[in-house]
Amino acid sequence: MPNVSVFVDVQNVYYTTRSSFGKNFDYNRFWAHVSQQYQITQAFAYAVDKNDEKQKQFQNILRAIGFEVKLKPYIQRADGSAKGDWDVGIAVDMMEYAAQSDAMILVSGDGDFDILVERIKHKYNIPVEVYGAPSLTAASLQRAASRFTPIDHSLLL
Numbered sequence: 001m002p003n004v005s006v007f008v009d010v011q012n013v014y015y016t017t018r019s020s021f022g023k024n025f026d027y028n029r030f031w032a033h034v035s036q037q038y039q040i041t042q043a044f045a046y047a048v049d050k051n052d053e054k055q056k057q058f059q060n061i062l063r064a065i066g067f068e069v070k071l072k073p074y075i076q077r078a079d080g081s082a083k084g085d086w087d088v089g090i091a092v093d094m095m096e097y098a099a100q101s102d103a104m105i106l107v108s109g110d111g112d113f114d115i116l117v118e119r120i121k122h123k124y125n126i127p128v129e130v131y132g133a134p135s136l137t138a139a140s141l142q143r144a145a146s147r148f149t150p151i152d153h154s155l156l157l
Contacts, residue, residue, distance in 0.1 A: 002102035004038035007090050008067070009108035010047040013151070016109050016133035023156040025107075030131070030155055031065050034105060041101065043067045044093060046086035050074045091116050098124040106145075107131045111138025118144045131155070 008027075017025045027045075034040060045062045049055070049071040059069045072086055087110065094104060098120045106113060109132035117128045127146035130137070134150040142148040 001037070001039045003041040003100075004034065004103045004105055005094075005097040005101040006034065006040060006043035006067075006105045007094055007107070008043070008045045009086060009090060009106075009110060010045050010062075011085065012108045012110050013131075013133075016136040017151060017156060020133040020135055020151075021153070021156055023153075025151065026155055026157045027062060027065055027067070030107070033155065038103060040066065042097060044090075045069050046090055047071055048074045048086075087112050094120060098126065101126060103146075104128045105131065109133055109137030109141065111140045114138065114140040114144040117141065121146060 013025045017023060031040070031043075043066055045067040047055075047059065047069060059071070062069050070086070070089065072089070090106075090108075090113070094106070094116060098104060103126055104120060106117065106128060108130070113130075117130065120126065120128050121144075128144075129147045129149060130141055130145035131149045131151055132141070137148070
């Protein structure tokens with residue numbers, strides 16, 4: 001089987017599946033689905049660390065499945081807004097692992113990744129599959145993907 005590197009934008013998939021379906025993404029089913037087609041050589045889950053006990057349990061579940069969990073501190077600004085996205089970190093890691101992968105999978109609906117997906121496809125000549133909630137995945141990201149797999153009830157808890 002071809003090897004694949006997996007990159008999950010945890011915050012994005014959480015909010016888009018909750019908004020679209022009122023349910024959570026099933027990481028175990030996702031792993032099983034991908035494992036039927038590929039040898040997963042590395043898998044990263046990018047999350048924001050709010051230092052919350054329930055969140056720590058979730059992160060341990062991700063680790064038990066096989067993900068390396070990368071955490072960034074959650075920053076609450078004085079004006080009430082918050083910061084904690086992983087876009088640059090995901091992009092850097094995807095570029096780093098592209099040369100050693102037969103394919104890549106990105107789980108996110110964030111349109112900011114469309115340029116990254118296009119660049120990896122052309123520079124490394126490998127497919128980049130995108131999984132996302134259909135109604136909340138940017139059309140530009142869906143077009144950029146070698147294959148777009150809509151998250152549906154089969155990948156939800």
